[in-house]
Structures are given as C-alpha cells and as structure tokens.
Amino acid sequence: MIKAVYIFIFINLLAGIAFPQTDWVKWGKADIKYEKPDNFRHRDYSFESENVSGLVVKSAANAYWYFFSELDGDNCPFRPSCSAFFVEASKETNIVQGALMFFDRFTRDFNLYKRYKRYPRVKDGHYYDPVAMYKLDKNEINYIPPGVVVNK
Amino acid sequence: MKTFILILFLILSINIRPQDNQFNFNSPDNIRRFADFLFCDRDYLRAALEYERILGISGDDTLRFKIGLSYSCTGKYDYAIKNFSGINYTSFYYDNSKLEILKSNFLMNNFAGLRTYYRNTFLKKVKNFREEGKKLFNFSYLFTDEPLPEEDEFLSPFEMNEREQLTAFYNWKNDPPYKSGAIAGIMSAVIPGSGKMYAGEVSDGIVALLVTGVAAFFAYDNFRAGHTTRAWIFTGLTAFFYGGNVYGSVAAAQVHNAKIKFEYNESVKQYLEENNYYSPEYDFCSEND
Numbered sequence: 001m002i003k004a005v006y007i008f009i010f011i012n013l014l015a016g017i018a019f020p021q022t023d024w025v026k027w028g029k030a031d032i033k034y035e036k037p038d039n040f041r042h043r044d045y046s047f048e049s050e051n052v053s054g055l056v057v058k059s060a061a062n063a064y065w066y067f068f069s070e071l072d073g074d075n076c077p078f079r080p081s082c083s084a085f086f087v088e089a090s091k092e093t094n095i096v097q098g099a100l101m102f103f104d105r106f107t108r109d110f111n112l113y114k115r116y117k118r119y120p121r122v123k124d125g126h127y128y129d130p131v132a133m134y135k136l137d138k139n140e141i142n143y144i145p146p147g148v149v150v151n152k
Numbered sequence: 153m154k155t156f157i158l159i160l161f162l163i164l165s166i167n168i169r170p171q172d173n174q175f176n177f178n179s180p181d182n183i184r185r186f187a188d189f190l191f192c193d194r195d196y197l198r199a200a201l202e203y204e205r206i207l208g209i210s211g212d213d214t215l216r217f218k219i220g221l222s223y224s225c226t227g228k229y230d231y232a233i234k235n236f237s238g239i240n241y242t243s244f245y246y247d248n249s250k251l252e253i254l255k256s257n258f259l260m261n262n263f264a265g266l267r268t269y270y271r272n273t274f275l276k277k278v279k280n281f282r283e284e285g286k287k288l289f290n291f292s293y294l295f296t297d298e299p300l301p302e303e304d305e306f307l308s309p310f311e312m313n314e315r316e317q318l319t320a321f322y323n324w325k326n327d328p329p330y331k332s333g334a335i336a337g338i339m340s341a342v343i344p345g346s347g348k349m350y351a352g353e354v355s356d357g358i359v360a361l362l363v364t365g366v367a368a369f370f371a372y373d374n375f376r377a378g379h380t381t382r383a384w385i386f387t388g389l390t391a392f393f394y395g396g397n398v399y400g401s402v403a404a405a406q407v408h409n410a411k412i413k414f415e416y417n418e419s420v421k422q423y424l425e426e427n428n429y430y431s432p433e434y435d436f437c438s439e440n441d
Contacts, residue, residue, distance in 0.1 A: 001154065001155070003155075004154065004155040004158055007158075008158055008162070011162060097399075099392060099395075099396075100392070100395050100396045100399040100400075101396070101399065101400075101403075102396070103392045103393050103395065103396025103397075103399075103400075104396040104397065104399055104400030104403065105400075106396070107356070107359055107360050107363050107393065107396060107397060107400065108356055108359070108400070110359050110363060111355050111356050111359040113355040114355070118353075133403070133407055134400070134403040134407075136333075136399075136402060136403060136406065138406060138409075138410070141406060141407060141410040142410075143407070143410040143411050143413070143414040145411075145414065
C-alpha cells in the first residue's frame, strides 16, 4: 500500500515537471521606466535652413533653447512648444507669417482658462496645437476634439 | 485491489475523452459550421477567412453575402463591395447586396461613387429597398459641398417622424453657423481680441486685449519717460502682438468653422448609425442558438 502511495506521488510529481515553465524571460526582471516620455532634451540644434530667413529663425530658436529653455525646463504646455512652433511655422510659410503665428500662439499660451476644453493632448499630457491649424488653409485644418489623445 | 483502482484512475485521467482522429475538421460542412460560429460570435474577420475557404466548393450566394457582411463589419469596405458585387441576380440577397454596396461606399466616404452607383445600377436593377437607397443617396449630399436638392425632394423618402431631425440637418447644411474670418480680422484690428470673442474664443480675446494693451502702455510710458530704446522695443512687441492677434482671429474663425463642421458630421453619422444606415437587420444567428 505504501509503495502504491509512493508511485502515486512519483507519477504526480513527474506530471508536474514533464512540461515545466520554459518561458523564464516572461518572469524575468523587466527594465521599466517610469519617466514621462518626453523628447524635450532631444532637440535639433543644427543650423540647416533652406534660406536666409530660415537661418535667422533657427539661430534665434537655438539661442533661446541653449540660453533659456534648457535652464528653465520644459514649461510650455503645448506641443510643438512655442519655439518649435515658430521654427515650423516659418519653415512652412514665411518669416512674417511665421512671426504672426508665433505671437498668436504666444498670446494663447498666456490664457490659462479651461485649456483642457479646447485642445487635444499628446501622450505625455501636453496640449496638441499643430501649425497646420493656423496656416489659414482650410484644407489643412484637421479638427481634433478636446480630450482626444493624439499619438504624436 | 486498492492499488489496482489507483492505477485505473491514473490511466483513466490520461485517457478521458481523448482526441478523436476520425473527426474531419476540414470538411466543408464543418468549416462552414465553424465560420457560422465565428460570425455569430462577431469574430468577423476570421469568419470571412473561413467562409472563403469553402466558397469555391460551395459557392452559394448566402456564403458570399456573409463574407461581404463580415468585411463590412471589420471596415474592409473594398473587399465587402467586391463580394457583394459577385452576388447573382437570381439570389435572394441580390437587392440586399446592392443596398450594402451603397452603405459601404457611404462608410468609405466615397459619396461621388455612391451617387454614380445609385443612378447607374441601383435604380435600374433593384426592386426592394429603393426607399432606403434613396435615403442614403440624399444623406450623401450632407457630407459634400455640392448643392443640396430641393428640401421637399430631400425629405421625400423619409418617414414623418424622421423629418424634423432631417429638416434640422438640411437647414444646417444650407446655412451653417460659420464665422467669417474677414469679420473676425476686422473686429480685432479695431479692438484687439474682439475678433477672437466673435469666433467663440472669449478668454483668448480678453487675453489678447490685455497683452496688446499692456505692451502698448509700456511703449507709451517709456516714450513719455524718454527711454526711447525701450520704448521702440515695446512698440515693436506691440506691433507683433497686434498683428498676431488680427491674424489669430482669422485663424480662430477658421478653426471654429472646422469644429462646427466636425460636430455636424459627427451628429449626422451618429444618426445614421442609430438607424444602421437604413440597412435591414440580418438574422443569421438565431438558428445556431
């Protein structure tokens, strides 16, 4: 009888180890980062521009990033940030229109009232406010309702 | 004896309900039953793939219609139209398939294609669902910039209980509550920020008025105090804030209009979804319950 119990236990143990967990990677130590994803530090400091006005704008933005923004931190609530918005707007239109778009954006940046009801967000929580919305080209306006998280 | 029973149980535990190798999973009948199960379980993509496996063998139109429905439900409207188009004229589902082609075109936002198909094929070949087809045809005008039909003509296929809502859609499309960019720009040129308020961005307008006003005041105050360099810097800033505010008011009107159009389109689409795009409910699953 005791032998039978031993055999029973042996068979059960054997069944347990016959197909053991091989996927140890699944249970291994995961390298998880809890930082908010942000490309704030990965800026393009190059001076590459298609024309003189582009070079002027990019130089101004580079100087602002280097002397102020890097020290001050990531404080712009929008994406693209106001300085990046200026560079992009000037590149996609011209320096005068880009400057007007930038000052309009800068003014809107001062407005703290219920921004969450007006802008969609990007994954890291910043408000998404792309250049295309303000180029005065109706065909380029792609309205995204507030609250939507944009994968940018 | 006990040992024998123990061994018996162990053997039984291994052999209980073993796989029957005689069962043919790949017979057309079993594939169809599996596909029907997937279809009723709303696993439409896999259902379509299973149906397609036996389409060449069985080839009946119900099968092709269900493939079309499956692709339509998964948003693969090109495949759906291809399958619906392959349904024979003698089929029970012929008229349904034509209506589903209209629906698929609608869901693809191919409104020009929908109208062409309606005029050239649907009206000529379909006996049932003519009202439903006409409804989708008329709805297509609400999503394009082409001139609307006359109101009576537009409302004619709809039932009385629908007409109030449809009249609202029609009137909105005829005279949308858009804001004029030119007016917004002129207003902001006269009183900074007022154009933004006109475009619905009241808080932005107030901020623009304050920012431009404060910059202008600094310029004036520095001129008055004899600090001409600072005064010119603030004058330049005022000019840019002022210009940006006029520009931004025009842009705000455009964004407002895009928002209005988006919300309108969403409400029309929601209405259509609630009515299943005037497509009938197909009862393919109750027999499998």
